[in-house]
Amino acid sequence: MITQSFTVTSPTGLHVRPIKTFVEAAGKFPCKISVLSKGKKVNGKSSLSMLTLGVAAHDEVTLEIDGEGEQEAMKTLGEILLRIHE
Amino acid sequence: MTRKIEGIAASSGIAIARAVVLNAETYVPVRSPAEEPEREVERFRAAVRQAQGEIERIRASVEEKLGAEKAAIFEGHLLILEDPDLIETVEGQIREEAVNAEYALHEVAQTFIEALGQLEDEALRERAADVRDVSGRILNALRGVQGGDLSQLAEECVVVASDLTPSDTAQLNLAVVRGFVTEIGSRTSHSAIMARSLDVPAIVGAGAGVRGIPAGAILVMDATEGVLLVDPSPEELAAYTEKKAQYDRRQAELRQWAKRASVSSDGHRVEIAANIGKLEDVQKALDNGAEAIGLFRTEFLYMGRSELPTEEEQFQSYKYVLEKMAGKPVVIRTLDIGGDKELPYLDLPKESNPFLGQRALRLCLERQDVFRAQLRALLRASRYGNLKIMFPMIAVLEELLEAKRILEEEKTQLVASGVEVSETIEVGMMIEVPSAAVSADLFAKEADFFSIGTNDLIQYTMAADRMNETVSYLYQPCHPSILRLIRHVIDAARAEGKWVGVCGEMAGDLTAIPLLLGLGLHEFSMSAGSILPARERIGSLSHGDWQSLSRQALSLRGHREVQSFVQQQLEGGIHA
Numbered sequence: 001m002i003t004q005s006f007t008v009t010s011p012t013g014l015h016v017r018p019i020k021t022f023v024e025a026a027g028k029f030p031c032k033i034s035v036l037s038k039g040k041k042v043n044g045k046s047s048l049s050m051l052t053l054g055v056a057a058h059d060e061v062t063l064e065i066d067g068e069g070e071q072e073a074m075k076t077l078g079e080i081l082l083r084i085h086e
Numbered sequence: 087m088t089r090k091i092e093g094i095a096a097s098s099g100i101a102i103a104r105a106v107v108l109n110a111e112t113y114v115p116v117r118s119p120a121e122e123p124e125r126e127v128e129r130f131r132a133a134v135r136q137a138q139g140e141i142e143r144i145r146a147s148v149e150e151k152l153g154a155e156k157a158a159i160f161e162g163h164l165l166i167l168e169d170p171d172l173i174e175t176v177e178g179q180i181r182e183e184a185v186n187a188e189y190a191l192h193e194v195a196q197t198f199i200e201a202l203g204q205l206e207d208e209a210l211r212e213r214a215a216d217v218r219d220v221s222g223r224i225l226n227a228l229r230g231v232q233g234g235d236l237s238q239l240a241e242e243c244v245v246v247a248s249d250l251t252p253s254d255t256a257q258l259n260l261a262v263v264r265g266f267v268t269e270i271g272s273r274t275s276h277s278a279i280m281a282r283s284l285d286v287p288a289i290v291g292a293g294a295g296v297r298g299i300p301a302g303a304i305l306v307m308d309a310t311e312g313v314l315l316v317d318p319s320p321e322e323l324a325a326y327t328e329k330k331a332q333y334d335r336r337q338a339e340l341r342q343w344a345k346r347a348s349v350s351s352d353g354h355r356v357e358i359a360a361n362i363g364k365l366e367d368v369q370k371a372l373d374n375g376a377e378a379i380g381l382f383r384t385e386f387l388y389m390g391r392s393e394l395p396t397e398e399e400q401f402q403s404y405k406y407v408l409e410k411m412a413g414k415p416v417v418i419r420t421l422d423i424g425g426d427k428e429l430p431y432l433d434l435p436k437e438s439n440p441f442l443g444q445r446a447l448r449l450c451l452e453r454q455d456v457f458r459a460q461l462r463a464l465l466r467a468s469r470y471g472n473l474k475i476m477f478p479m480i481a482v483l484e485e486l487l488e489a490k491r492i493l494e495e496e497k498t499q500l501v502a503s504g505v506e507v508s509e510t511i512e513v514g515m516m517i518e519v520p521s522a523a524v525s526a527d528l529f530a531k532e533a534d535f536f537s538i539g540t541n542d543l544i545q546y547t548m549a550a551d552r553m554n555e556t557v558s559y560l561y562q563p564c565h566p567s568i569l570r571l572i573r574h575v576i577d578a579a580r581a582e583g584k585w586v587g588v589c590g591e592m593a594g595d596l597t598a599i600p601l602l603l604g605l606g607l608h609e610f611s612m613s614a615g616s617i618l619p620a621r622e623r624i625g626s627l628s629h630g631d632w633q634s635l636s637r638q639a640l641s642l643r644g645h646r647e648v649q650s651f652v653q654q655q656l657e658g659g660i661h662a
Contacts, residue, residue, distance in 0.1 A: 004406075007396070007399065009399045009402050009403065011364060011365035011366050011403075012209065013207065013210075015210065016158075016159075016162045016207065016213065016216075017158065017348065020161065020162065020165055020276065025167065032422075040320060042171075043170065043171055046169050046170050046171035046172070047168055047169055048166060048169045048171055048217065049169075049171045049200050051210060051213050052198065052201040052202055052205070054205035054206060054207055054210050056206075056207055058390065058391045058395075059595055079293075082398065082399075082402065083267050083402065084365065084402050084403065084405075084406040
């Protein structure tokens with residue numbers, strides 16, 4: 001299992017669109033992907049659960065990824081967290 | 087008798103029409119045993135597929151009518167239908183507890199609706215409406231019930247509802263719907279956002295009073311002020327009919343200016359730009375026809391957090407704005423902290439007079455780690471658009487030269503390490519300290535442009551704290567002292583072939599605009615909402631006339647005299 005933390009840059013935080021991008025990318029990996037923020041941990045393949053985290057701009061988010069393809073998943077998903085979304 | 091209800095003006099405009107009342111049925115499923123859970127799961131899946139088909143159809147029609155951006159809401163809905171934490175949990179519950187699909191779905195959806203409803207962020211809280219919308223659609227499919235279809239409305243009306251789901255709003259028949267009023271909701275509700283993009287007047291969050299509105303009642307909704315009149319008197323009706331006509335006329339007039347160039351009546355071209363302080367502001371600037379970003383305040387990147395932003399984070403933000411402006415100029419001001427803006431994590435010593443203390447560039451020259459990181463981020467972003475870098479709070483030439491030297495050092499290093507940096511970045515400075523204004527000729531040789539920060543320039547020239555109400559009468563943008571400084575700055579820049587902008591409140595002030603135009607200002611940078619009236623004003627002015635009128639104004643006795651002089655000239659039609 002690998003973990004890494006990211007500071008969300010997108011001005012509106014993790015809203016519908018960035019989460020959509022994230023979840024769609026997460027769904028392509030066979031490994032288990034968890035997203036942690038402010039003491040809560042949710043399934044990174046569920047957009048609804050990710051929304052309930054209420055991640056705002058500049059919040060820190062930790063990815064916990066376990067299983068096949070975890071390195072590549074971390075790279076792809078971390079990049080999505082750092083990117084600025086419309 | 088007229089009944090008056092107040093709510094939140096979510097989308098501006100005035101509408102007068104009869105009420106169509108939507109009675110949202112509240113259906114709470116009853117728990118009942120499922121004899122064959124697998125068949126119940128199948129029934130659930132079929133309902134999800136049906137909902138998918140419906141949403142896909144709405145999405146396509148919204149995309150056709152309103153464009154892909156608005157249709158994205160429904161992509162979000164489709165995503166909910168595929169959400170493992172929703173779908174798999176419902177199916178799990180049906181199997182494990184052998185319950186009916188309606189009940190299981192309602193239970194699971196409710197947990198999400200509650201969790202989302204508790205979030206601090208208003209926009210995220212509104213996402214509960216999506217879950218309600220989607221789960222309601224699946225429930226209808228399970229029950230074989232037809233949902234209400236607002237595209238069937240055939241007569242001119244104002245829609246009154248407890249709340250409108252995103253799919254309701256998207257399906258409103260715009261040929262007849264004049265506006266809508268809801269009991270709940272906020273400015274960031276889907277329905278409110280949708281109303282603004284459809285340009286339909288809307289009042290949301292009007293409270294329980296909405297429930298008593300009878301179908302067919304005449305409604306006057308003034309969504310410029312968030313006021314709803316039920317059964318207005320003939321006098322009120324007449325007054326609002328007139329107000330509506332005026333409002334609609336004015337809006338149509340202003341909108342014409344969004345796509346026009348900023349040109350005076352005698353053909354003198356200037357540039358109207360927007361001031362922005364957040365990334366979200368860029369779209370608003372473009373919507374209002376901004377020709378450039380004249381001031382991008384970067385403080386938002388540093389404030390409201392516990393540590394410095396990384397270079398990468400800054401790079402992403404600058405790149406975003408540059409790309410979004412697609413080649414139009416973007417003036418980014420380096421960090422302007424200090425004064426009334428503090429950053430606790432920098433642990434700066436308390437100053438007894440922060441506005442006269444180590445503010446903005448003064449601080450950056452001391453804390454070069456902070457400054458250099460920002461400059462690197464700017465340089466790296468430069469190749470994504472038309473970047474201009476601006477230094478704030480410069481009082482003496484040495485400060486500008488030192489800032490430029492540091493910038494050059496960072497640039498050389500970046501280029502040496504193989505990073506692509508634009509070769510055409512203009513480097514300019516704010517004029518807000520009187521010493522810089524008075525000696526603008528000295529700076530004009532070294533700076534590529536000036537942008538006059540009138541708010542601070544006035545405060546420092548008048549020696550009047552702009553936060554202190556007892557001396558607020560000294561905020562006098564049109565005082566001859568300020569106008570003379572501005573004239574001097576513009577003349578000094580022109581002598582060196584450089585351009586000058588104003589990025590304070592004054593740039594959007596309709597009384598100051600004729601004077602600034604006459605003095606030869608090149609760029610007017612203001613909040614997005616001021617752009618259209620400002621462009622309209624410039625279009626009505628003769629640059630030639632105001633060249634001499636503005637010189638006359640400089641010799642008047644004071645602020646009030648200048649203002650009434652301008653008013654007289656405008657009313658006298660000499661400008662036409």
